[in-house]
Amino acid sequence: MIALVDCNNFYVSCERVFQPHLERKPVGVMSNNDGCVIARSQEIKDLGVPMGMPPHKMEPHIRKQCILLSSNYALYGDMSRRVTDVLSQHTPHVDVYSIDESFLSFEGFPTETLVDRCQAMRYQVRRDTGIPVSVGISTSKTLAKIANHRAKKEPGFDGVMIMEPHSNDTRAFLQQLPVTEIWGVAGRCAARLRTLGIETAWQLRESSPKHLRKHFSVVMERVVYELRGEDCIPLDDMTQPKQQIMVSRSFGRLTQNKTDLREAIRTHASRAGEKLRKQGGLAQAILVFVRTNRFRTDLPSYSKSIVVPLSHASCDSRDLVQAAMAGLEQIFKSGIWYQKCGVMLMDLCDHHNEQLGLLGEQQSDEKRQRNERLMATLDKLNREHGKNTVRLGMPRKTNAWELRCEHRTPRYTTNWKELACVQT
Structure with missing residues (x-):
């Protein structure tokens, strides 16, 4: 069960x-x-x-x-x-x-x-x-x-x-449950199912799995078997390594300050490196983007991105930040009010499938192992002592890219300065 x-x-x-x-x-x-x-x-x-x-x-x-x-x-x-x-x-x-x-x-x-x-x-x-x-x-x-x-x-x-799959109670409930309420059945699929005369969960359960696979996909076929009580939807996809890693955030307020963007990009690239190391991968390129608020028609509109190849596949936050900063220098335009920026790690691979380009630099095993130990130590400190205990660079307290969270309650369980106080 x-x-x-x-x-x-x-x-x-x-x-x-x-x-x-x-x-x-x-x-x-x-x-x-x-x-x-x-x-x-x-x-x-x-x-x-x-x-x-x-x-x-x-x-x-x-x-x-x-x-x-x-x-x-x-x-x-x-x-x-x-x-x-x-x-x-x-x-x-x-x-x-x-x-x-x-x-x-x-x-x-x-x-x-x-x-x-x-x-x-x-x-x-x-x-x-x-x-x-x-x-x-x-x-x-x-x-x-x-x-x-x-x-x-x-x-x-x-x-x-x-919920016993073959009980009268289950049948009665599925007969009045719309297909839109079923896990894995999106709105468009529900509309297509209606054209086939399938509007309830029970009608879907009683349909031919092979017929639905032909009209939809293997996912819909599995949903039919699931409704019959057969467990056939794996959760492995939730733990598969990602092919790309994106980290971005809208600013708390618009900014023209290049330093604000540099701090934000540095933070995002560091966070992306942490995610990459967690899945045991390497990145071979990084995309950097900036954009304005498209709803502010009273301000100049600007959106730009650039892909920066890495000299060697890496998960070292220092390499990612350096490449991201180089990308920002090329796409930054003065006099623009920026609303969002971010990074995306691309061409991900694992340590066994790394490909060296014609102009790539080959790291020595000793240097790579030293860098991996350093990043592992950084991740361990942040994991055990709280997020951003150790980071690359210190952000200013008045930066524009910090989230606007005027009504956030204390982080009672993860920040020593915000522990709950008990009075007797």
């Missing part, structure tokens, strides 16, 4: 752990630069605030009732890790699907004990982390997803629901 554990209103729940007064109040978490609402409590949903709504577009009487917070990704990431640690105590097979969802395998566990086991697991997660979770159980990931949704929405299941 497979269980999907989903943290309820995860970002909001993380905030409520350290601010209990937010319970039962309409709370929303905003995106980067406080642009729009990306996470909502049930209370703010009940007020009619949709996902993605910018705060300035809310009706004044609605806005006054809401508590809007800036994204606190350091806190959310650490709380996600803590939840996963608890889940790992109940089964050794935990596949993290996203920051707030994990698939668990309970193969070998007696089916009749799973509801009680998952209730105990759910209680421990809430006790140890403060995060409420819902659990859906079935024989396939797609049915576990559907079961999780029912566990969250239907009070009678008390947060844990097991």
Whole structure:
């Protein structure tokens, strides 16, 4: 059996752990630069605030009732890790699907004990982390997803629901479930399915898998088998090395200052190098881009990018930063108000498939090993002592590229200066 554990209103729940007064109040978490609402409590949903709504577009009487917070990704990431640690105590097979969802395998566990086991697991997660979770159980990931949704929405299941693939209850529910609610079926696919007379999950389950594969793809074929209770959608794609690595960010405010762009590009290239090392890869080129705000018609428009080849394939942040800076020098244009910049690592390979160009430089094994040890030490320090404990260069406190996060709460679990204070 497979269980999907989903943290309820995860970002909001993380905030409520350290601010209990937010319970039962309409709370929303905003995106980067406080642009729009990306996470909502049930209370703010009940007020009619949709996902993605910018705060300035809310009706004044609605806005006054809401508590809007800036994204606190350091806190959310650490709380996600803590939840996963608890889940790992109940089964050794935990596949993290996203920051707030994990698939668990309970193969070998007696089916009749799973509801009680998952209730105990759910209680421990809430006790140890403060995060409420819902659990859906079935024989396939797609049915576990559907079961999780029912566990969250239907009070009678008390947060844990097991969905037997061939039960009358499952059939009745799938007969009224639109195909748009199925994991892996996008809007365009749903429109094409309707032309074939398939509008509900049960109709899709009863369709010919081979016929659908011919009209769609192997993914749709697998969805049919999943709805029948056969687990056939692998999560391996989530852990495959990326072919490109992009790091970019919009500025907190527009800037003409070249130093702002240099600091941002240096930070982005360093972060990209960290991601590259994590997947054990090397980059052979780096793309650097800058652009203005296309919505500001009152200002000159400018968008430019450049690809800078590396002298040798590398994952060393120093090499990546040096190449990125060289690219920025070539595309920077004075007198322009910039809104965003970023980097993309390209032509990725592993250490065994490195290709040396005609003009490339071959590093000695000794130098490469020394550089790899240095980067490994840097990553370890940042992993154990907090992000940016060691970095290339120090940013100024008044730079324009820092995120606008006027309503961010403290990073209670990852920053010594922002620990929660208890008064007695």
